[in-house]
Amino acid sequence: MTKKNKVTITVLILGAFLAVLNQTTMNPALPSVMKDLHVSASTAQWLSSGFTLVNAIIVALSAFLMDKYSTRKLFIGSFIIFFLGSLLGAWSPNFSILLTGRFLQAITSGLMLPMSMTILLLVFPKDKRGYAMGLHGLIIMFAPAIGPTISGFMTDGIGWRAMFLVMAALSAIIMLFAAFTLDNFGEIKDVKLDIPSVLLSSFGLFSLLYGFSEIGNTDVLVLAITLIVVGVVVLGVFSHRQLHMDKPFLEIGVLKDKQFATGTIISMLVQSSLAAAAIMIPLYLQNVRGMSATISGFTMMPGAILGAFACLCAGKLFDKFGARFISIIGLVFITFSTIGMAFYSLKTLVITVVALYSLRSVGLTLASTPINSWSISNLPNDKLNHGNALGNTLRQVASTMCVAILISVMTYVTKDSISHSVDPSNRVMQLNAALDGIHWTFYISIAIAVVALVMVVAKIKDVKSNKDANTIDEPTSKKIKLDVNIEINSNSSLLNQEI
Numbered sequence: 001m002t003k004k005n006k007v008t009i010t011v012l013i014l015g016a017f018l019a020v021l022n023q024t025t026m027n028p029a030l031p032s033v034m035k036d037l038h039v040s041a042s043t044a045q046w047l048s049s050g051f052t053l054v055n056a057i058i059v060a061l062s063a064f065l066m067d068k069y070s071t072r073k074l075f076i077g078s079f080i081i082f083f084l085g086s087l088l089g090a091w092s093p094n095f096s097i098l099l100t101g102r103f104l105q106a107i108t109s110g111l112m113l114p115m116s117m118t119i120l121l122l123v124f125p126k127d128k129r130g131y132a133m134g135l136h137g138l139i140i141m142f143a144p145a146i147g148p149t150i151s152g153f154m155t156d157g158i159g160w161r162a163m164f165l166v167m168a169a170l171s172a173i174i175m176l177f178a179a180f181t182l183d184n185f186g187e188i189k190d191v192k193l194d195i196p197s198v199l200l201s202s203f204g205l206f207s208l209l210y211g212f213s214e215i216g217n218t219d220v221l222v223l224a225i226t227l228i229v230v231g232v233v234v235l236g237v238f239s240h241r242q243l244h245m246d247k248p249f250l251e252i253g254v255l256k257d258k259q260f261a262t263g264t265i266i267s268m269l270v271q272s273s274l275a276a277a278a279i280m281i282p283l284y285l286q287n288v289r290g291m292s293a294t295i296s297g298f299t300m301m302p303g304a305i306l307g308a309f310a311c312l313c314a315g316k317l318f319d320k321f322g323a324r325f326i327s328i329i330g331l332v333f334i335t336f337s338t339i340g341m342a343f344y345s346l347k348t349l350v351i352t353v354v355a356l357y358s359l360r361s362v363g364l365t366l367a368s369t370p371i372n373s374w375s376i377s378n379l380p381n382d383k384l385n386h387g388n389a390l391g392n393t394l395r396q397v398a399s400t401m402c403v404a405i406l407i408s409v410m411t412y413v414t415k416d417s418i419s420h421s422v423d424p425s426n427r428v429m430q431l432n433a434a435l436d437g438i439h440w441t442f443y444i445s446i447a448i449a450v451v452a453l454v455m456v457v458a459k460i461k462d463v464k465s466n467k468d469a470n471t472i473d474e475p476t477s478k479k480i481k482l483d484v485n486i487e488i489n490s491n492s493s494l495l496n497q498e499i
Contacts (some may be wrong), residue, residue, distance in 0.1 A: 005123050007181045009135075011118045014174050016479060018137045019082070019112040022052065022167060024147035027031040029160035036160075037095045051106045053209055054404040056396045058110025060201045063250050063389035065116060067189040070234070072182050073495060074115065077124060078177055082108035083171045089164035096264055100163070111141065119185050119377070121384055133314020137365060142308035146301070197249035200238035201403035207231030208397060251386035254379060262459045263375020264391050266327075269452040270368045271395040272402035273334055273445050277341065277360055279403055280410070280441050281353065284344055295350075296408045302354055307361030314369035323374035326366055331453040333363025338449060342442040353494060369451070388447050392411060406444060410437035 010246035025035075026047045034044045063076055086105025117136050124132040154163045208231025214224040242248040255261045285296040317326045344353070372391070379387045417433035418424045430449035 004181075004183055007182050008185075008252050009044055009120065009123060011075075011174070011178050011182050012119055013135070013139060014177070015079065015136040016112045016116040016136070018167070018174060019109040019398065020140050020143040021147045022082075023055070023109055023143075024050030025151040025163055026051070029151055029155045029163065032155055032160050033095075033098070037092075037098065039095045042174050043095065047102050047463055049210075049213055050099060051102050051109075052396075052400070053206055054103050054106035054325070055110040056209055056393060056400075057202045059114055059392045060205060061198065061389075062111050062252060062392075063386040064110065064115040064193065066118065066189060066385040067191045067192075070188055071115075071119065071184045072178065074111070075116070075182055078108040078111045078115075079171045079175045079178070083175065085154055085167050086164045086168035089162045090168065091286060092161075098141050101157050102375060105167070114385065114392050117388045117392075118385045122185050126377070130318030130370065130481045131312070131315040134311040134313070134369050136313070137311030138308050138370075140303060141196045141311060141361075141365065146305075148402075149322075155179050178285050180223075188249050191247055194245070194249045197241060197245075200234055200241065201250070202233035204231050204238055205393070205397075206344050207234060209400045213405045215408055221291050227373045236322070248392060251383055252390065254383055254390060257378055259378040260375050260387060260391075261370050262455070263368075264394055266455050267368060267375065267391065267396035267457075268373050268395055270331075270337050270364060270371065270453070272400045273448045273452070274368075274399070275365050277338070277357060277445070279406065281341075281357060283410075284435075288346070288438065289433055293391060295497060299354055301351060303358035303361035306358050307365045309364045310365040314366050315360070317366075318370040318373050323370035324456065326370045327456050327460065330363045330368070330370075331361055331449055334367060334448045335437075335446060335453065337363060338442055338446045342439050342446065344430075344438070344442075345437065346435065351392070367456075371456070371460070402448075404442040409444065410441050413440045414477065 030044045030047065033047065034040065057182065059116075069077070085101040085108075088101030089098055116139070117133070120132040120136055151160075151163055154160070154166070211224045211227030211231055214220050215228070239252050242250055242252040243363060250422040255264070281300060282296045285291045285299060314326060314330075337356045338353075340356045341360070351387050376387050377393070378385065414433050415435035417436045418430060421429040421433060423429055
């Protein structure tokens with residue numbers, strides 16, 4: 001790897017880290033935003049849910065953008081948008097401008113994840129792509145882990161607006177660094193923006209994700225179900241259109257590759273399992289155990305950090321052993337740690353929560369990194385951006401859908417347990433009812449992990465390393481040399497005699 005390649009990787013890592021870090025920084029600041037801008041909790045949550053929706057839409061657009069524009073233009077242009085969004089957030093005299101700033105930041109985040117993954121895969125040789133995916137996994141797991149902690153300290157110390165100013169300053173530094181060092185990768189293609197495809201994908205994803213996010217709200221249940229149905233139909237029309245276009249906006253056809261399709265389904269299951277713990281453990285610690293948000297964050301941080309650094313190990317192990325063995329170990333870790341979480345009680349020690357979450361985070365890393373690397377390893381280089389865009393979009397949909405289902409199940413079980421209790425007004429019984437609801441979410445998560453484990457055992461087979469696969473044995477090389485040296489004559493009989 002050349003020195004320029006190493007510099008490029010550094011720029012990409014810094015850019016992706018900042019974009020992903022920004023995803024979780026607003027969560028601890030929401031109470032302060034509500035107070036300063038005089039908005040309700042249901043309005044303020046759009047700073048997070050709206051960010052997710054825009055992020056998902058841009059991920060779907062990323063493949064086209066990477067085909068259309070050079071690496072340098074796309075990277076620097078996206079961070080100009082991020083810089084402007086951060087300045088808007090810092091200034092924001094009202095909530096609408098603040099939300100606009102977050103939407104601009106989400107554009108960069110949605111572009112940087114698939115873009116950084118694709119370029120890392122192009123820069124690293126094929127027999128080191130597992131390490132590249134591990135490096136990418138380190139970014140996308142470590143940044144969200146420390147985001148809420150940094151945001152909490154800044155919000156309490158100097159206010160939430162200062163956080164946007166820091167983001168603007170960091171993005172300006174990254175832009176300057178990229179302007180002098182970043183190289184272009186891949187080929188620019190003569191592609192045109194298909195407006196109907198953009199509208200179909202954007203509206204379909206918005207309807208689907210927003211519908212799932214609101215399905216637990218009984219007040220708008222009919223609307224949520226309607227949006228989900230509309231989203232599925234619109235995305236079906238979008239997929240049909242892509243499969244029948246000469247130059248599709250998004251290469252849905254990569255799913256025809258069985259290895260990519262299988263790996264994508266398994267990674268969607270793993271992502272769904274990840275959502276269960278990420279949502280339910282804070283609810284358990286804060287709503288059931290009565291702990292503060294700060295303690296809840298610090299309880300989950302060791303697992304998040306261990307899982308992030310395990311990404312590098314998982315990538316190296318994939319390069320050496322393949323995906324099957326490592327992902328089986330990861331899913332076994334996930335299954336048994338989640339079984340332990342299903343036994344959480346009102347007296348479970350915090351150290352037990354930390355240990356189980358840490359084991360689960362490491363398991364998720366050991367499962368997801370090799371599976372993602374294996375699934376995309378069969379695609380040609382000119383289809384990597386489409387594979388990454390499609391894979392990231394499907395994982396986003398799976399995560400959102402799973403969270404909605406888990407929240408709905410938890411709410412239903414909690415209400416049912418309270419209604420059947422001897423004294424519904426008793427505080428202990430209310431807490432036990434809430435605990436029953438959380439237990440059921442972990443039961444579902446166990447089932448998801450088991451299905452993923454069965455699929456790995458049945459579908460993922462160990463393969464020779466790329467290095468071995470690309471090595472030509474001596475007899476074959478001699479044969480190739482002989483064939484090349486044969487002068488092909490139009491007289492077939494003479495050609496046969498020469499052979």
